[in-house]
Amino acid sequence: MFNKLVSFLVLFVTALPGIAQPREAIDFNGGWSFTLEDDLQFRHADFSAVNWKTVSLPHDWSIGFDFGEQYPAGNAGGALPGGVGWYRKTFPLAEKDKGSHYTLHFGGVYRYAEVWINGKYLGKNINGYLSFEHDLTPYLRYGNEQNVVAVRVDNSLQPNSRWYTGSGIYRDVRLEKRSPIHLLRAETFITTPEVSADKSTLRVQTVLNQAVSGKAGKLQLKLQDKNKKLIAEQTLAFSGSQFEEEISLGTVALWSPERPTLYDLNISLLDNNGKIIDELNYQVGFRYFHFDEQKGFSLNGKPLKLRGVCLHHDLGALGAVFNKSAAKRQLLIMKNMGVNAIRTAHNPPSEEFLDLCDELGFLVQNEAYDMWAKRKNKFDYHLDFKEHHIDDLVRFVKRDRNHPSVFMWSIGNEIREQFDSTGIAFTKNMTEVVKKLDPTRPVTAALTETNYEKNFIAQAQALDVLGFNYKYFDYDRLPTEFKGVPLIASETTSALQTRGVYDSVHDTIQLWPASSQDKFVTNGNSDFTVSAYDNVAAYWGTSHERAWLEVKKRDFLGGIFVWTGFDYLGEPVPYPYPARSSYYGIVDLAGLPKDVYYMYQSEWTDTEVLHLLPHWNWKEGESVDVWCYYNNADEVELFLNGRSLGKRSKTDDQLHAAxxxxxxxxxxxxxxxKDGKAVQEVVKKTAGKPVDVIVDTEHDRYAVDGLTDLHFLTVSLVDEHGTIVPDSDMELSFIPQENVTVIGTDNGYQADLSSLSTPKRNTYKGLAVGIIKKQEINNVGKILIKTNIIEKEVIIK
Incomplete structure (x- = not known):
């Protein structure tokens, strides 16, 4: 079997936003023309797209539609359409820029993206989740002539995923201007062979696009802290196209989720006069970690349980469009809950998402594939796997290996090749590829088969860490079945909840659907909801409490990744249409926490938690189950209209008082x-009729750059005393008044069929969210929130 412990001593880096001259990143997101028609004449430079729609990137055309049962992806794919779309952009280049090198970089296009420049075909990108780029230099025009980029995006073959993918150029695009001789970002790799209390070593490896002589080849390395204090600087001559150098450092601050300390590294290519020809900038994070088969995971020499969640790539009402402030909002909501690790389920995330994880302090299990050669959907990546998976894996690792947040590579999730011998060769081959590109991180996969003799991915004996999804009843046999290999709970829970819905608690966990023989639940609710008490799960899962308790009490499990941190579009187990988004999230699709969020916060943080559920609007005399999540105390006493209903406390098997x-x-x-004294209290009041709304503009916490920032307006429907009204929902209209645009709205209800791009939304259980963007960042904005009885103007600063 296995006989290995995994220990890594590493430094990781990430590209800084904004590149100084002479390397220049040109904003390329604005001024695109778009159509959902399909005609190959659109590729020609002289074609006129004057009648097309004008859009800004990133762009997801699917999210603007109403949800519908007729779309071929089905409700598992989000009940939204795919299709074929074309994008075109015209741009000039000055005569003086002749001789520069230009590359067009796409952060992600779903799916099958073909690109032309001035009518010249540049190629086709297969993987909808990976970045790619094309060299435009040989085909560009300068002076009075315009350049035309045309992109055809084909997402017509469906279903091609188990969740909502979005359609279009859904991540950033940038035009990079470089010197003819330049550094190759994909070939640049920064590590630390040594990190200790008083000495660290920084190793820089990089490659030029063409060889230079010793006289011309000078590379300057400069490391600074965030206060611009110089830590180290070296200038060295070299010849050829490859460069490698180590710098000895003294004591450096270590990167961790609690203290994500970063340093700035500048790599500059110089001419003989010391002038910068090209440069790359990175953020550097120093840390080391260790996986142990008995003791689990440790970071910087200290034990650390991975408290993780799985996240899909969509951002709720934005669809697949990546927006940094929206992603920052998601991550900070998770951070506040106590999350220290993210699993990118089940595909590469955006580059900017990893930047945020570096800066905010999240360990990232970075995942490549949801399937290999054996399909999960008729038109998914299995069609292209054999031809493209190695090239895609190489691009994936080279793109992300310099991020401090990325601490583990996953080559697959619940791969069907674990059940036959083809899994051995695929696993060995891909692991070898990853290790050659990055020997500093472990390689894992998320598995379901817990019998070694039947698990052909494990039999390859190539993975450094084994992840197991669910299989709680097998946890204790894993160390025996898979001897000598560290273990994590790579996916757990799959509990189902609708925020604000409370059905009577049953004695046991209800499984919806009950078994693999049932496609949908047979005894569910007529309004397609699931109770927010933590007592319903899919048949392969369990409750949040049980899943965490099973991992918490086993030191040999390095940590947990809960399925999922947020609800996501598509995969609406346990219901058919009109359900169109998932029920798994700890937080709903709108970004509003469900009650179980506070269970995790009470277990995973030192924040003072006292959360009481449910709401207090019921029929007189109705029997109501009351739960309370809390921490840092001995017990909780419950009072109804001043009368004590007794004291309760958590137990070893129950993480709430009831x-x-x-x-x-x-x-x-x-x-x-605590210690016989009252230290905190929380109150739930019976709400009356709605008379007003309270609006939290939620911006400062999630601001990024001003230019792309979004404002999330959480609207609470309240009675005359300010109590949220949970049972008298009404339609809200978000009406722009000055300097604002409504991007979308949501309420977290999984069967709401109105387009998420509409400016109107019913509250759900008293809450709704409007997503607003200012048109001019330096001026205030104004928006009117209106119901049939309420009008409130909100200032957006």
């Missing part, structure tokens, strides 16, 4: 008690 209460209108209060 009561059964006969409803009467008024006030329900929970008091947290």
């Amino acid at each position: 009561w059964n209460v006969l409803f009467e209108a008024g006030e329900l209060k929970a008091v947290k008690i």
Whole structure:
């Protein structure tokens, strides 16, 4: 079997936004023309797209449609259309720029992207989740002549995924201007052969696009802290096209989720006069980690349980469009819950997402594939796997290997080749490729088969860490079955919840659907909801509490990745259409936490938690289950209209306090008690009729650059006392007044069929979210939020 412990001593880096001259990143997101018609004449430079729609990138054409049952991807694909779309952009270049090198970089296009420049075909990109680029230099025009980029995007073969993919150029595009002699970012790799309390070593490896002589080849390395204090600087001569150098350093601050310290590294190519020919800038994070088969995971010499969640790439009402402030909002919501690790399920994320993880302090299990040669959907990546998976894997690792957040590579999720001998060769081959490109990180895969003799991916004995999805009943046999290899719970839970819905608690966890024989639940709710008490899961999963308890008490499991941090578009288990988004999230699609969020916060943070559920609007005399999540205390006492209903506490097997209460209108209060003293209290009141809205503009926390920042307006429907009204929802209209555009709206309800791009949205259980963008960043904006009885103008600063 296995006989290895995995220990890594590494430094990781990430590209800084903005590149100084002479390397210049030209904004290329604005001024595109778009159509959903398909005609190959659109590729020609002289074609006129004057009647096409004008769009800015990133762009997802699918998200603008109403949800519908007729689309071929089905509700598992988000109940939205695919199709074929064309993009065109015209741009000039000055005569003085002749001789420069130009590359067009696409952060991600879903799917099958073909690119032309001035009518010249540049190629086709197969993988919808990976960045790619084309050299435009030989085909460009200068002076009075215009250049035309045309892109055909084909997402017509469906279903091609198990979740919503989006359609179009959904990540950033940039035009990079470089010197004819320049550094190759994909070939640049920065590591630390040594990190200790008083000494560290920085190794820089890079490659030029063409060889230079010793006289011309000078490379300057400069490392600074975030206060611009110089840590190290070296200038060295070299010849040829490859460069490698080590710099000895003294004590450096280590990177961790609690303290994500970063340094700035500048790599400059100089001429004989010391002038910069080209340069690359990186953020550097120093840390080391270790996986142990018995003790789990440690970071910087200290034990650390991975408290992770799985995240899909969509951003709710934005669809597949990547927006850095929206992603920052998601990550900070997770950070506040106590998350220290992210699994990118089940594909490469955007480059900017990893930048955020570097800066905010998240360890990232970076995942490449959801399938290999054996399909999960008729038209998925299995069609292209054998021809393209190695090239795509190389691009994936080279793109992301310089991020401090990325600490582990995953080559697949629940791959069907684990059940036959083809899994051995594929696993060995891909692991070898990854290790050659990056020997500093472990390679893993997320598996389901827990019998070694039947698991052909494990039999390859190539993976450094084995991840297992679900299989709680097999946890204790894993160390025996897979001897000598570290283990993680790579995917857990699959509990189902709708925010704000509370059905009576049952004695056992309900499985919806009950088994693999059932496609949908047979005894679900008529409104396509699931109770927010933590007591419903898909048949392969379990409750949040049980999943965490099973991992928490086993030191040999390095950590947990919960399925999922946020609800996502598509895969709406356990219901058929009109359900169109998932129920798995700890946070709903709108970014509003479900109650179980506070269970994790009470377990994963030192934040003072006291969260009481459900709301307190019921029928007189109705029996209501009351739960309370708390921490840092001995017990909780519950009061109804001033009368004590008794004290309760958590147990080794239950992470909440619980009561059964006969409803009467008024006030329900929970008091947290420590050492016999009340230390915190929370109140739920019976709400009256809605008379007003309270708006949280949620911007400063999620601001990034001003230019692309979004404002998330969380609107609460309240009574005259400011209590949220959970049972009298009404339609909100978000009406621009000055300097704002409504990007989308949402309420988190998984069966709401209105387009997420509409400026109108019903509240759901008293809440809704509007996503707003200012048109001019330096001026205030104004928006009117209106119902049939309420009008409120909101200032956007």
